[in-house]
Amino acid sequence: MRNTWIIFRRELRSYFSSPLAYAVMAGFLLIAGFFFYAILTSFLNTALRSEMQAQYYRMAPPPINVNLMALRPFFHNLAVVLIFTVPLITMRLYAEEFRNGTIELLMTSPVRNWETVLGKALAAFVLYASLIAGTLVYAAILFLSGKPEPGQIITSYIGLLLLGGAFVAVGIFLSTLTENQIVAGFLTIILLLLFWVVGWADEFAGPGVGSVLAYVSLLSHFDEFAKGVIDLKDVVLYLSFIGFFLFLTHLSLESKRWRTR
Amino acid sequence: MIDISHLTKVYGTKTAVQDITFSVGRGEILGFLGPNAAGKTTTMRILTCFMPATSGRASIAGFDVFGQSMEVRRRIGYLPENPPLYSEMTVEKYLAFVGGIKGMDPRLLKTRVPEVMERTSIRTEAGRIIKHLSKGYRQRVGIAQALIHNPEVLILDEPTVGLDPKQIIEVRELIRGLGGDHTIILSTHILPEVSMTCSRVIIINEGRIVASDTTENLTRRLRGSDNLYVEVEGPEESVETRIRALGGVTAVSRRKTEKRRGNGYLIETEIGVDVRRDLAALVVGQGWGLLEMRPVGMSLEEVFLHLTTREEEVPA
Ligand SMILES: Nc1ncnc2c1ncn2[C@@H]1O[C@H](COP(=O)(O)OP(=O)(O)OP(=O)(O)O)[C@@H](O)[C@H]1O
Numbered sequence: 001m002r003n004t005w006i007i008f009r010r011e012l013r014s015y016f017s018s019p020l021a022y023a024v025m026a027g028f029l030l031i032a033g034f035f036f037y038a039i040l041t042s043f044l045n046t047a048l049r050s051e052m053q054a055q056y057y058r059m060a061p062p063p064i065n066v067n068l069m070a071l072r073p074f075f076h077n078l079a080v081v082l083i084f085t086v087p088l089i090t091m092r093l094y095a096e097e098f099r100n101g102t103i104e105l106l107m108t109s110p111v112r113n114w115e116t117v118l119g120k121a122l123a124a125f126v127l128y129a130s131l132i133a134g135t136l137v138y139a140a141i142l143f144l145s146g147k148p149e150p151g152q153i154i155t156s157y158i159g160l161l162l163l164g165g166a167f168v169a170v171g172i173f174l175s176t177l178t179e180n181q182i183v184a185g186f187l188t189i190i191l192l193l194l195f196w197v198v199g200w201a202d203e204f205a206g207p208g209v210g211s212v213l214a215y216v217s218l219l220s221h222f223d224e225f226a227k228g229v230i231d232l233k234d235v236v237l238y239l240s241f242i243g244f245f246l247f248l249t250h251l252s253l254e255s256k257r258w259r260t261r
Numbered sequence: 262m263i264d265i266s267h268l269t270k271v272y273g274t275k276t277a278v279q280d281i282t283f284s285v286g287r288g289e290i291l292g293f294l295g296p297n298a299a300g301k302t303t304t305m306r307i308l309t310c311f312m313p314a315t316s317g318r319a320s321i322a323g324f325d326v327f328g329q330s331m332e333v334r335r336r337i338g339y340l341p342e343n344p345p346l347y348s349e350m351t352v353e354k355y356l357a358f359v360g361g362i363k364g365m366d367p368r369l370l371k372t373r374v375p376e377v378m379e380r381t382s383i384r385t386e387a388g389r390i391i392k393h394l395s396k397g398y399r400q401r402v403g404i405a406q407a408l409i410h411n412p413e414v415l416i417l418d419e420p421t422v423g424l425d426p427k428q429i430i431e432v433r434e435l436i437r438g439l440g441g442d443h444t445i446i447l448s449t450h451i452l453p454e455v456s457m458t459c460s461r462v463i464i465i466n467e468g469r470i471v472a473s474d475t476t477e478n479l480t481r482r483l484r485g486s487d488n489l490y491v492e493v494e495g496p497e498e499s500v501e502t503r504i505r506a507l508g509g510v511t512a513v514s515r516r517k518t519e520k521r522r523g524n525g526y527l528i529e530t531e532i533g534v535d536v537r538r539d540l541a542a543l544v545v546g547q548g549w550g551l552l553e554m555r556p557v558g559m560s561l562e563e564v565f566l567h568l569t570t571r572e573e574e575v576p577a
Pocket residue numbers: 272275276277295296297298299300301302303304342450
């Protein structure tokens with residue numbers, strides 16, 4: 001555990017001493033801000049129109065829900081943007097060690113592979129969490145100007161953390177497969193996109209296959225959180241997904257040591 | 262302290278190391294000498310548990326590098342061919358990090374890091390970012406990193422590469438000073454380095470050990486044998502075989518000449534035997550032309566070249 005902590009600290013410091021972390025953060029918050037603005041204005045337009053209609057027909061205005069109509073699409077868009085953001089964070093984790101030869105230091109030190117895997121994954125996750133924390137500003141704006149339901153916002157953020165954890169786990173695994181960061185990042189984007197779109201297969205695949213595919217679709221589970229629902233089976237899915245990919249990462253590193261030719 | 266037996270490493274179809282056996286005693290400094298692609302780095306990577314051997318065994322302090330790799334890793338300091346540096350860290354932080362993953366007590370590190378920087382003369386660079394250091398200083402940080410936890414065994418892959426002459430001398434002195442307390446294997450393809458720092462030498466070529474002896478013996482063996490350089494005008498093949506057939510000649514190898522006429526031959530003879538008279542008689546008797554003849558003391562370089570190029574000469 002001490003080794004994990006040492007690796008974690010070095011990795012995190014390395015993130016914040018490179019411009020990439022700041023560039024990713026700035027870019028992500030910018031895009032998130034744009035979505036927030038676009039979705040909120042379209043929501044306000046809708047709200048205004050229904051208000052005017054209500055006045056015209058001299059009826060009570062219909063209840064409109066900022067949580068369902070603005071927040072849910074906002075979080076959904078955020079999740080899609082993350083498919084392209086998280087790989088930028090994870091792609092260097094092992095690829096860079098292979099490229100610089102520092103892997104030779106790690107693998108000849110009395111540190112187990114799973115200890116470095118955990119340390120690195122945690123560091124990437126903390127960077128990811130601070131990225132997500134940046135979007136709390138937008139949530140705060142909602143609270144200043146209206147009365148959104150806090151429960152759904154909280155579940156959405158829990159969902160984002162779990163989703164991000166799963167993305168990080170995929171990214172760190174693919175980063176062990178190549179010494180080229182760009183390739184690692186690209187592969188991660190492709191795989192994450194696949195995990196997203198398999199959810200759509202629900203509609204055209206047979207009921208059996210479709211529901212399996214829908215189950216492994218990372219984003220469809222996130223939608224439950226964005227609706228304000230925490231279901232144990234979604235949490236379990238994310239956690240086992242994370243565990244599975246971290247284990248694969250460990251195996252991938254071990255195989256480098258065990259391969260005899 | 263270090264035992265290697267029948268070690269073989271195959272990469273795909275390429276055999277990098279073939280059936281190597283040797284051992285290094287406690288406190289010894291072993292020079293691992295060989296030309297490019299001889300298999301030095303490969304052997305070291307196996308010893309440091311970085312990669313497994315295809316077959317054969319290796320152990321350090323009685324622990325198998327494959328089966329008990331954690332025990333081995335605790336006991337070694339390793340300077341890989343390319344120093345494993347995190348370029349965005351400062352020298353000080355980097356050394357503390359390495360000490361940490363080697364299992365050192367953080368309190369001990371506070372005094373150990375400056376100590377190691379002192380020994381490798383990088384004290385002045387303590388707060389600098391590694392990326393901004395010159396190649397020579399980076400190499401020294403690499404050496405410092407291998408020393409940080411005061412390991413029993415040091416494995417140094419070309420430790421003086423990239424250093425300027427003054428630094429080379431300093432590093433060699435440092436390594437010499439470390440012998441006794443530490444068991445050291447260092448690889449190099451520079452001969453004087455071996456004679457200056459090592460107590461024993463293993464010469465490796467194309468994955469095989471071609472010579473193994475104490476530095477003194479090897480040097481004496483080389484200086485001791487009498488060598489003769491001749492340039493003869495005549496049919497290359499038969500000149501070589503006839504010379505080889507002379508009494509007292511142990512080996513003949515061809516040498517390049519700058520001159521158009523004649524071919525150069527390096528003749529090794531038994532110690533104390535002078536073949537010059539017989540040789541001259543042979544050449545004249547055959548009607549060949551004797552263009553040059555001079556005795557040469559074989560330098561360590563030549564021995565090295567001789568030992569490592571013999572393979573190719575046999576089929577000719
Ligand atoms: N990862 C690898 N995959 C395939 N072949 C390799 C690999 N590493 C080394 N080799 C081959 O193994 C042989 C020995 O290489 P090695 O690096 O051990 O030589 P070396 O003695 O360290 O040489 P140098 O003095 O150039 O460092 C070379 O022919 C090399 O091409």
